[in-house]
Amino acid sequence: MRTIDLNCDLGEGFGAWKMGDDETMLGIVTSANIACGFHAGDPKVMYDTVRSASAKGVGIGAHPGFLDLYGFGRRTILGESPSDIERQVAYQIGALIGVAANAGAKVTHVKTHGTLGNIAAENDDLANAVARAIRSVDRQLYFMVMPNMATERAAQAHGLGMMREIYCDRAYADSGNLVSRSVPGAVIEDADAAAANVLAMLDDGAIRCLSGKRIPAEIDSVCVHGDTPGATTMARVLRDLLEANGYRVTGFAAARNGETRTA
DSSP states (O other): OEEEEEEEEEOOOBTTBOOSOHHHHTTTOSEEEEEOSSSSOOHHHHHHHHHHHHHTTOEEEEEOOOSOTTTTTOSOOTTOOHHHHHHHHHHHHHHHHHHHHHTTOOOOEEOOOHHHHHHHHHOHHHHHHHHHHHHHHOTTSEEEEOTTSHHHHHHHHTTOOEEEEEESSBOBOTTSSBOOTTSTTSBOOOHHHHHHHHHHHHHHTEEEOTTSOEEEOOOOEEEOOTTSTTHHHHHHHHHHHHHHTTEEEOOHHHHHTTOOOOO
16 A cells, blocks of 8 residues: 655644634644744644644644745845754754654654745755754754656755655746746645645656646645644545545654654
8 A cells, every 4th residue: 555644734823813723734634844933833722632632643843944934934134154053953953853742752753844945955055954953953853845847856965864744825936946836827726636636646656746747746645724724624525535545644763763654
């Protein structure tokens, strides 16, 4: 039976401000990428999300981004050198590892957020900075990467385990990166269409671009954004379709580390 991980960016509230339906999503996905305080999240939000994910058997990942609470990590922060980013990513990973330890849980992977992730996917210097940060904190952590992009090359260069992901609710440019959110059609809002597209990519072993271009790729995980309208519905539709077509939905990092997690 073919296996696939479902991941979601969660813990993206801050103080009294809430984002998404994390509790419902944690009953569907198998890996959670938890904000570490730079683009969203705070110690309480991080702790509560870790506790809930752990209780539901969902893999826990750090989700570092630009220091950009106001812009939710989706603005380009100018003047940050690769060495600056390396320190910032290490800081954020360390913060979640500390909170997770306090909650009796363990962090298994790292996935960059928003604009930091989009730039790192195409910029080898930045991708290597992220990989160095991960390796320096814990070389056993998996690096969630974009297939065939700079992040995958960086993970290989630094000897890190990889989780190659595609997105359920986003369109792809011919470069293999995500289409800018400013472009019509960049965000896929119809749950059935998004799920069918993911199934086609998994069955084909290739990313399907908005232009029609096909990019062969290894795929280990599928991301559903938790902050979009109808996110939990999309995640459930996707999981049901994958399981109906012979896929076993299970946590990638946990499975590779000898654990069994099927949320």
